[in-house]
Amino acid sequence: DAKTTQPTSMDCAEGRAANLPCNHSTISGNEYVYWYRQIHSQGPQYIIHGLKNNETNEMASLIITEDRKSSTLILPHATLRDTAVYYCIVSEFNNDMRFGAGTRLTVKP
């Protein structure tokens, strides 16, 4: 069973920030939050991960609440190429990834 809950779908206007929420209320102290995305007909692609602190890289920012029970992935300026299914996963080690159904993000012009 997936340990995370995500909305089924979201829309975002091109050029705007896309904020994708994820609930992981049963996360344990050693588990990281990982985000991957999957563009149609391709394999998943790693985006970012974090443990407690907020993280930022060239693709996105990850905001984790203080109690670590939820997080938000932020794509600061969404483009049409960001249309994909986004998966939030919690895992202590990166070898036991359990993907859920994810959030289907559609970026609209």
Next chain:
Amino acid sequence: GAGVSQTPSNKVTEKGKYVELRCDPISGHTALYWYRQSLGQGPEFLIYFQGTGAADDSGLPNDRFFAVRPEGSVSTLKIQRTERGDSAVYLCASSLGYGALYNEQFFGPGTRLTVL
């Protein structure tokens, strides 16, 4: 550099037949993973190798499924007596090693298996 490659890209077989799916990980990656993805669902974990050994095969659905990685590089997923329910995209991924330090799994494009 080369990414994870999988062959064939598409495989059509008949119910009851045996199939082999191949994965070539990124050179130097010691960890290798197999997933299965059905239409409209997220990838489902099947098995994970660290080196030559299967460190976690808890996701294999039954004993018709088997995977090997004899030299710690290329891996083959083997499915015996295929059933129509085995139809899916089979994804392979690799990572530098084990644990959160090696945080990124690199995925291949997948093999689409269709069982008629």
